[in-house]
Amino acid sequence: MLNRYFSFEELKSNIISRKKFWMPVFVTILFLILAFGLSYLPKMIFPNLNEGMINLRINNWSGVVLFILSTIIFPPLAEEMFYRKAIINFESKKILYISTITSLFLFAIEHSLSWYGIFMAMIWGIPFSISYIKTKNIYVPMMAHFIVNLIGNGSTAIIMVVRLLN
Numbered sequence: 001m002l003n004r005y006f007s008f009e010e011l012k013s014n015i016i017s018r019k020k021f022w023m024p025v026f027v028t029i030l031f032l033i034l035a036f037g038l039s040y041l042p043k044m045i046f047p048n049l050n051e052g053m054i055n056l057r058i059n060n061w062s063g064v065v066l067f068i069l070s071t072i073i074f075p076p077l078a079e080e081m082f083y084r085k086a087i088i089n090f091e092s093k094k095i096l097y098i099s100t101i102t103s104l105f106l107f108a109i110e111h112s113l114s115w116y117g118i119f120m121a122m123i124w125g126i127p128f129s130i131s132y133i134k135t136k137n138i139y140v141p142m143m144a145h146f147i148v149n150l151i152g153n154g155s156t157a158i159i160m161v162v163r164l165l166n
Contacts, residue, residue: 005081005138014139021143024135028144031127039120052114058160067160071153076145083107083125084132084141100129 014021043049058067087103089095107128108121128141 005085006077011139011142014137015143021137021140024131024137024140025143025147028127028131028141029147031130032124032144032148035123035127039123042116042119049116050114051120052112052117054113061164064157064160064164067153068157072146072149072157075149076142079107079110080128080132080138080142080145083110084128085138088129088132090133090136096133100133104129 043051056063056067056071058064083103083106087099087106089099104122104125105118107125108118111121111124112118128145131141131144132138
């Protein structure tokens with residue numbers, strides 16, 4: 001917020017701008033779903049491939065809260081601000097390509113500890129990067145990222161809450 005990479009006012013105006021904002025968000029989500037499918041194709045052929053992903057254990061209420069914060073709330077904000085807004089540079093086409101590949105690689109190594117996992121995460125980052133490059137609006141990939149994380153990790157959080165209640 002201090003560097004003006006993020007503004008609640010800008011986010012609010014984007015959210016209420018309807019088609020101009022939401023159509024690219026939903027297109028990004030669609031391509032992200034395709035990217036997830038594509039990234040898991042090698043795993044279908046070679047089931048023993050190591051993704052190198054960590055599994056968070058949730059066994060109490062503070063674990064649920066931390067899971068929600070660390071997998072639903074903070075990643076869209078922090079990752080889109082850093083890996084897209086701060087790294088991708090529109091100065092020239094050559095710099096744009098280099099900075100985009102750099103951002104994809106850094107995004108990927110943050111998500112995985114294996115070569116296959118890095119490959120997967122780079123594929124996941126492509127729709128976010130393209131969305132940001134095409135719209136020049138960081139709130140588009142940020143909202144798509146939030147919605148996808150909410151659906152994917154939100155279902156896990158709900159399951160954990162139900163288990164803790166029982």
